[in-house]
Amino acid sequence: MNEPGSGRPLARVLSEAAAVLETAGVPSPRVDAELLAAHVLGISRGRLASLVMMGESFASADAENYARLVDRRATRVPLQHLTGVAHFRYLDLSVGPGVFVPRPETESVVQLAIDAARGLEHPLMVDLGTGSGAIAGSLAHEVPGARVHAVELSDDAFPYAARNLAPLGVNLVQGDLAHAFAELDGACDVVVSNPPYIPANAVPREPEARDHDPHMALYGGGADGMVLPRAAAATAARLLHPGGFFVMEHAEVQAAAMSALFAASGDWEQVTTHLDLTGRDRATSGIRR
Template sequence: MTGPTTGPTTGAAEPLAAVRRRASAVLAAAGVASPERDVELLLAHVLDVRLGNLALVRSLEAPQAAELDALVARRAAREPLQHLTGSAAFRHVELAVGPGVFVPRPETELLAGWAVDRVREAGEQPVVVDLCTGSGAIARALADEVPHARVHAVELDPDAFTWAQRNLAGTGVDLRQGDLADAFVDLDGTVDVVVSNPPYIPLEAWESVAPEARDHDPHLALFSGDDGLDAIRSLVGRAAALLRPGGHLGFEHADEQGRSAPAVVVADGRWSDVRDHPDLAGRARYTTARLAR
């Protein structure tokens, strides 16, 4: 099945402004949330230029226009933008992403920043564990920003694990394939920070999930039981075993779970300083706590 195109791609070079307008209209009609920005990023990818240098480009040659047409058609079909470009920016690093791995979202950068701050405070040889690492985004950010830290990461899904291997190669991160429920038993009681972006979408919310995630992200990274909290319950228990007394836990959750996610931590009974934090849009986004001394 063929998708929509931005227009004819044969003949002479076409003014870039006209290409942008037409491509943006196609994406807007398809319901893409940020059509103009997506077109800019696709153009930068096709032209192999930095985003800021697009202002220097005046026209698009026919072969480049044809490539852009194909990418716009795929994006209009709600294929993730990052799958089309092959990369995703996350804090100060670029990650390779594609089919089979959860695409890291900007809101997770706040949780990663919290983890960076806590690890920096933890001494000369801090130990941090990233459970459900996916593409390796949080672990890679930690290794990049706190190079003296001992970073460990685990991922269950085989395809996602392959992407994490690629993104964490040469970083010194101890990456393992396995379940968060029994990961890193050799580190029990020695970890300073446990951080995670676990699956947290309720199974009943299937229809409400954006097509980019529902149809392209691995379901293992999205859905977690009837209330979306199954993985978080397991995470809280495992973190309590991994952390030293006073160690920190931080994990992401859905914006509707601003009360129910912290309640899981409180109900466990082993935690202090349980707090929930908003994202930049003011939505409840991640929970933090400390293992009671």
């Protein structure tokens, strides 16, 4: 741990950094200022708060490193790219340029999959398009006895997924979600997917997503963004046994299209739209006929 030493008071440095980030339009300037400081010092955010209360100061070398990170965050480089870590449910995931940073909205999608597996003995679960491994890792970590498989196509994202999922015993393969896991056809209990789904002409408002998330992880293909979601739904139908559960994340504006997709295929019953914690339509699920 790098303990603070002689230099400028932590409280003042944090306040100035938060002001810089607020001016830059960062949504949570104070929180980000504190998380960057904790990262530089190699301590928890709670420990940082204690040092601030004690009137401790930033050592000069740490202060310089911190200022550089704050300046980069002010250009809207994602916080997780600067710290190298994304917190998702109970996991700390390794992330960086080239991999989609998992969002809090997806945590509720994971919960639906976990709930569907409750009471099953050694459930067979698949994550289609795992990215950093957030969904597959959470399933493996939180569902007792789960056998979890995940697929990721991106050459940039795959190493992050491999690093995150290896300790959790997930079977990870690199490939196209449309053709993944033929050996599991008709055998799976739960399939979950957060595929790329943004329509071609819809540019994300947040600079962190627009400028730094890989386009491969954002855009779903076609004017409606539904090419990859259609592929994910078809693969889920192939993998699941009758009574198996599928849930897929999507944009709020795609809820009706997703319900129509599920209904038109004839593969699903009990098709349901689910809200995220902000009350937006975030996922659609169905039970395999």
